[in-house]
Amino acid sequence: MKQLTHFLEGFGSAVQLLFQSARYVGTLPRQRARFIDQCYVIGYTTLPIVAILCFFMGSVLALQSGYSMENFGAKQFIGSLVGLSFARELGPVIVAILVAGRVGSAITAELASMKVYQEVDALVTMNIPPARILVLPRLAAVLVMMPVLAIIGNLIGWFGGAVVCKYVESIAIEPEAYFSALRRYMKFQDVGTGLMKAEIFGFVVVLICCSIGLNTRGGPREIGASVTKAVVVSLISILVLDYFVTKALM
Amino acid sequence: MPAMNPPIHRNPITAVESPAVGVTIDGLTKNFGKFQALKNVSFSVEPGEIFVLMGPSGSGKSVLLKHIVGLEAATSGRVLINGQDATAEHTLERIRIALVFQAGALFNSLSVYDNLALYPREHRLGDEASIRDKVMRALQILSLENSAQKFPSELSGGMRKRVAIARALVMEPQLMLYDEPTSELDPVMGATISEIIATLKDEYHVTTIVVSHDRELALGIADRVGILMGGELVFLGPPASLRQPTDPRIADFFHPRIDLKNPRFKNLET
Numbered sequence: 001m002k003q004l005t006h007f008l009e010g011f012g013s014a015v016q017l018l019f020q021s022a023r024y025v026g027t028l029p030r031q032r033a034r035f036i037d038q039c040y041v042i043g044y045t046t047l048p049i050v051a052i053l054c055f056f057m058g059s060v061l062a063l064q065s066g067y068s069m070e071n072f073g074a075k076q077f078i079g080s081l082v083g084l085s086f087a088r089e090l091g092p093v094i095v096a097i098l099v100a101g102r103v104g105s106a107i108t109a110e111l112a113s114m115k116v117y118q119e120v121d122a123l124v125t126m127n128i129p130p131a132r133i134l135v136l137p138r139l140a141a142v143l144v145m146m147p148v149l150a151i152i153g154n155l156i157g158w159f160g161g162a163v164v165c166k167y168v169e170s171i172a173i174e175p176e177a178y179f180s181a182l183r184r185y186m187k188f189q190d191v192g193t194g195l196m197k198a199e200i201f202g203f204v205v206v207l208i209c210c211s212i213g214l215n216t217r218g219g220p221r222e223i224g225a226s227v228t229k230a231v232v233v234s235l236i237s238i239l240v241l242d243y244f245v246t247k248a249l250m
Numbered sequence: 251m252p253a254m255n256p257p258i259h260r261n262p263i264t265a266v267e268s269p270a271v272g273v274t275i276d277g278l279t280k281n282f283g284k285f286q287a288l289k290n291v292s293f294s295v296e297p298g299e300i301f302v303l304m305g306p307s308g309s310g311k312s313v314l315l316k317h318i319v320g321l322e323a324a325t326s327g328r329v330l331i332n333g334q335d336a337t338a339e340h341t342l343e344r345i346r347i348a349l350v351f352q353a354g355a356l357f358n359s360l361s362v363y364d365n366l367a368l369y370p371r372e373h374r375l376g377d378e379a380s381i382r383d384k385v386m387r388a389l390q391i392l393s394l395e396n397s398a399q400k401f402p403s404e405l406s407g408g409m410r411k412r413v414a415i416a417r418a419l420v421m422e423p424q425l426m427l428y429d430e431p432t433s434e435l436d437p438v439m440g441a442t443i444s445e446i447i448a449t450l451k452d453e454y455h456v457t458t459i460v461v462s463h464d465r466e467l468a469l470g471i472a473d474r475v476g477i478l479m480g481g482e483l484v485f486l487g488p489p490a491s492l493r494q495p496t497d498p499r500i501a502d503f504f505h506p507r508i509d510l511k512n513p514r515f516k517n518l519e520t
């Protein structure tokens with residue numbers, strides 16, 4: 001029962017924060033500097049880890065499916081399998097999970113410490129809404145950067161699959177064959193679906209992390225607790241949302 | 251000092267005049283769970299007056315200031331600023347209130363300069379050059395010109411406090427609240443702060459509430475003094491009547507006698 005009210009409270013404050021931030025959308029042009037800063041943090045700093053993880057996910061996927069598809073004599077379809085699962089499912093989910101761990105945790109830590117050390121209170125007394133300068137630029141930046149990260153993640157994941165197909169002896173499929181299979185069964189819509197998912201996941205993660213950070217109460221010890229909570233709630237939200245978004249977009 | 255006509259507040263930068271701000275605290279009670287931090291506190295601060303609020307640690311002084319800026323909501327009673335409820339959203343839009351937090355509450359990710367410039371930038375009060383003038387003037391007043399590019403983590407406690415005061419000055423407030431502005435400062439800097447507070451009042455009629463343990467400051471610049479103890483207002487009056495306090499609790503607060511036969515730490519609750 002208590003858990004449920006906590007959940008509803010948290011959900012309520014996140015929605016409230018979203019509406020508060022939306023009120024200030026008009027101030028974005030003059031918050032260009034903050035927006036670009038956040039794009040850099042969300043996009044650029046996450047890129048290396050997205051690249052490494054997606055490369056290996058693509059490789060493992062190709063290796064695993066090569067092993068099982070050989071039994072059906074369906075090896076030549078590895079490209080389609082890796083391509084589709086990356087574009088529709090793995091790419092967006094992996095990128096969102098990395099954004100939650102890498103960016104979301106940092107956002108919560110920063111906002112929670114601003115709350116605990118009364119910087120947020122100081123903003124309020126200066127009549128500068130925290131939603132406007134702390135939350136809005138981050139939400140805007142994640143909307144811009146998620147598709148970029150997801151596209152790069154897809155490309156690297158596909159490439160990882162191609163590398164495995166070429167150099168693993170039991171598979172031995174040339175890149176031309178791999179990529180033509182990848183293209184043959186993939187529609188533009190599949191990539192679009194994936195980007196849409198990435199957009200939704202990233203936005204929700206940043207909103208959750210901002211909300212939990214700003215609702216931190218107590219002393220410095222609570223900063224760590226908030227970060228843990230933000231990451232856990234983000235991960236759960238990504239996977240739960242994934243089910244419903246996948247169903248809705250089918 | 252109830253004046254017939256309210257004194258006129260003059261904005262130090264723009265010279266725009268407006269009636270000075272008055273504060274009324276009316277039956278203010280605040281509970282944190284079962285704990286009662288403020289118990290039916292009532293007093294008013296006249297426009298253009300310096301009100302010094304004193305009292306031992308934990309007596310509810312900071313909590314009271316937070317109610318005046320609308321950061322805490324009262325359990326019962328209310329705070330009115332120029333007749334408007336302090337918790338109403340538009341109050342902060344109409345009346346510039348600056349609170350100098352006890353711990354400074356500086357923005358740690360911004361340099362000292364940017365800490366001061368944030369308010370005028372966000373409220374678009376002039377171009378970058380005029381904001382620079384304003385910021386540098388405030389830094390000069392507090393002898394901080396050489397620290398403009400430093401970050402809060404590079405400052406001593408006393409410097410942080412001065413930056414917090416400078417940041418409040420840049421807001422050109424009509425109502426200025428200080429939470430222990432002279433603690434952590436050396437005596438000379440403490441006197442400087444007292445002079446700044448008094449000057450703002452004399453020249454610009456900034457209504458001021460100072461929370462302080464500093465008896466010199468209270469006797470030196472206060473128009474009136476209030477003393478909180480355990481969340482209750484136990485004294486309200488002119489500073490002169492504190493020179494020879496009759497209430498034994500207040501006498502003990504100002505001149506605590508060290509008594510090793512009956513040490514007070516053995517009588518503390520909790």
Ligand SMILES: Nc1ncnc2c1ncn2[C@@H]1O[C@H](COP(=O)(O)OP(=O)(O)O)[C@@H](O)[C@H]1O
Nearest residue numbers: 282285287305306307308309310311312313314
């Ligand atoms: N947010 C809070 N939650 C619970 N108790 C609080 C809170 N803020 C202050 N208090 C309590 O209220 C009392 C008054 O605190 P405060 O106003 O900070 O004292 P001081 O007079 O030293 O400034 C203290 O006992 C403090 O523990």
Ligand SMILES: [Mg+2]
Nearest residue numbers: 311312352429
């Ligand atoms: Mg205090």
